Amino acid sequence: MSNIGLIIEERSRDIGDFLVGRLIPFRKKRMIGPFIFIDHMGPTTLGPHTYMDVDQHPHIGLSTLTFMLEGEIMHADSLGTKQRIQPGSVNWMVAGSGVSHTERTPDDLRNGTVFKAHGYQIWVALPKELEDISPEFHHIPASALPKWTDGSASFTLVAGEGYGRKSPVPVHSPLFMISIKTADTYHLTTIGQLKGEIGICIVSGSIEACGETVTAGNIVVSKVADTCTTVIHKDTHLLLFGGEPLPEERHIYWNFVSHDKEKIARAKQAWKDKTFPMMDADDSYVPLPGL
Template identity: 35%
Template sequence: MQIIRGKEKDIGGFSVRRCLPVAKLRSVGPWVFFDHMGPAMFEPGDGLDVRPHPHVNLATVTYLFEGEILHRDSLGNTQPIKPGDINLMVAGSGIVHSERERPQVREQEHRLHGLQLWHALPQEHEEIAPAFYHYPIEDIPATEVDGVPVRVLIGTAYELTSPVETFCDTLYLEAFLQPGQSLTLPETQESAVYVADGQISIQRVTVPQFALAQLSTNSCVTIHADKKSRIALIGGEPLGERFMHWNFVSSRKSRIEQAMADWKEQRFTPVPGDEKEYIPLP
């Protein structure tokens, strides 16, 4: 078991930083990037403003604990993301999106807190047509396992299957444990558990808040809550070597270089209603 520690309010992933030159990724199953957003408090009139930016050959998964994000993309989708919803954006051959907040949210003091993860696509799906899927909170299956509330966000676990679109064996779930409770995690080819809040123990090893523990392959693991805890489990099928630069992930360095050139020359389709700004290529 390997434990990777993040920083409060700025949780880097188990991947390389996105601003580095094209580099190989570390991954957990298909998952290549993990970002804990916030918690951030915004004063009235202030809010999230992530200008339009591109992605290729991956899928992003946005999941909020608090607040709201307004998603817009180059396919013409406009969708507020609220706590408990799942937003899946499949970049495929290329997509552009922005992440902002609606005026009615910005006009009052508010908090924003959640997770955004990226997973690679199998090589045969890397260049599929881009797509956007939104799943409201009521569509995400939930259960209790030995008294522990669990939500299966993506994939199959505890005899529940999420409706969220998948392209390979993919697992993403969350659980809420009270002090002293234990939960046996479902087995998958590769997996890691992240402590979004609280503290857990795995085989007498402490996993603190804002840490991600990469678990042994194909092992049956039981976690124990030392404190009231909220955890996320990710895992699934490893997809082989992937490379990353900025917002681009691909099995081919040449594809990333092409995407960089296309963005620099603004050859991507813009976001309708949000065409005036964009994030330049680093």
């Protein structure tokens, strides 16, 4: 009997000049552990006249995790942060009670250079009692993330805990996100190594799980406690992610996440009225959807 709970296929949509593949939330699976939203950015070619410009927009009740595979982004926010993110490093922004930010192609790359941009924008819901904490921003360079090899597979612990290791990303609940790349066929075992629900996001290549072959652009959802052995094929890149589910349901509207619909309603009104925490050096503004 297969213990693959669900295979989620990437649904593509356009955001300006980016083709983004929405992986979760999905109708049959709203969250995987505390992970509530995953967007696959690209891969797309930028330059010489087309660049990434995501104008100022708000968040509450979550942490954002930006993980680039190719290309670079300049992050700026209402805390005064300005941080360039490069492939393999992590930008971790805790929205908490409210933060605004932008994501743009760095100025020095707007010189006619042609380059690829490819990465993941991930939202992690905060525990109920921490939804209103003060916003924070953390940048963790690629060199600080735990890395190891096992046979033909190379592992990087992007966030959380797993395989007896801990990432320096300051998460707020039990979770994990692990990048795995294979040079040859590899049998992945997660039992006893990870805690909570698990999603396997196939970035490139393919896997075989419980007798089914699953290719790039899909997420396989299972539970660590009863997951079957996964065969990762040669030249495949995966992201394992998940963790302990939060006990309460989470509501999501646009960029706002909370267990309390009233908090979301207040955030919507604050953004509409422009009383939400705003950036000092950027007057761009993404209107509330529907206005």
